Amino acid sequence: MHMIAILMRLAWRNLWRNHRRTLIMLMAITLGAWAMIFMTALMRGMVAEMVRGGISALPGHVQVHHPDYRDDPSIANLIPMSDSELSERFAGAGFAAWASRVRVPAVITSEYDSRGVTLLGVDPVSEQGLTFVDDNPVEGRFLESVDDAGVVIGKKLATTLNTQVGKRVVLMSQDPDNEIADRGFRVVGLFEADIKAFEENYVFAGKATAQKMLRITDQVSELFVLGSDHRNVDEVYDKTVELIGDRAEVMRWFDIDTYLGSMLKVMDGFVFVWIIVIFLALSFGLVNTLVMAVFERVREIGLMLALGMRPVYILGQIVVESLLLLAIGLAIGSALSWAAVQPIKDGIDVSIVGDGLDMWGMSNMLYPELLLSDVILANVVVLVLGFLASLSPAWRAAHYEPIEAITKV
Helix, strand or coil: CHHHHHHHHHHHHHHCCCHHHHHHHHHHHHHHHHHHHHHHHHHHHHHHHHHHHHHHHCCCCEEEECCCCCCCCCCCCCCCCCHHHHHHHHCCCCCCEEEEEEEEEEEEECCCCEEEEEEEEECCCCCCCCCCCCCCCEEECCCCCCCCCEEEEEHHHHHHHCCCCCCEEEEEEECCCCCEEEEEEEEEEEECCCCHHHHHHEEEEEHHHHHHHHCCCCCCCEEEEECCCCCCCHHHHHHHHHHHCCCCEEEEHHHHCHHHHHHHHHHHHHHHHHHHHHHHHHHHHHHHHHHHHHHHCHHHHHHHHHCCCCHHHHHHHHHHHHHHHHHHHHHHHHHHHHHHHHHHCCCEECHHHHHHHHHCCCCCEECCCCCHHHHHHHHHHHHHHHHHHHHHHHHHHHCCCHHHHHHCC
């Protein structure tokens, strides 16, 4: 321990022999650390927003369907259990939230136009806080009960159909006997969504009203369950499988939306690669700084070797200099990254590229996500790589011949 303290003291003093060079290198490390952590926070926020938007549209972390529903989302492929039985099983299961829905393709028609949509028959009480509509303003009102006779459509769809709150529209779909099922509804509300495509694709009606229109009595198309963390849904999945058995298909959100699931995995790999790329840029300056520091102290190193200092301590001194330089730069860079995220943690308005973001399933607000694990990963990886990079100049210094080093001009 005493020798380590001496090496630390020597390394610290040697770092500041050339203030200018050390400060320039510190600035480079600080800038690199800030860039890798801050950009990672932005990328994490972008992916997290895509996942949140996707989960709110799916919705849920785990879903239950008829085994054939994903290939053919028609009224013929309802969950082979009554809605009452599902409610009885899931009511006391202890999930964060859950709800069942009627979800079928439909056509909505106004006086002026018609569009293909997805009809969602919902229980507005069960779904409160679970879907993209609850987080956004509604013109008029949202549905009040499963028996609500009104319909809620998106603002973009209302513009397309040239309709508004208070106007009547007709919804058409198929019943289980392949007969046309239709009903007139009065538009009671218009919803806004961060992802504008949702406003044109989804129409909300009361679940019981939709069941009556489609003549499916007490059956639903899907049931979804929400857990506490979208990254860890295994416990929710296992419990749902236990409750459902083999009577229906149970799937995790990342198996349903493989694109979003892949994005999370790609992002984890991107963080590591991004850190490596930044360090490779820093490593040239780091190695150059250490080589120059060794070159300036050749005679001094030779004298220490001649006086009996072991080569391993010379090597240790150079490595400690490298680690001290990296540690200071990383500490400052990490602090600056945290400081840079704080003013924008409530979101950055990126609506200027809103149309492009819709294609990626993102909203117009970007919320940076600074994870402690990313900060730790960046610091650990850079310190480990810095240690490896410093071995070359340190090894060279430790293997000087004392007489040659002392007499070197």
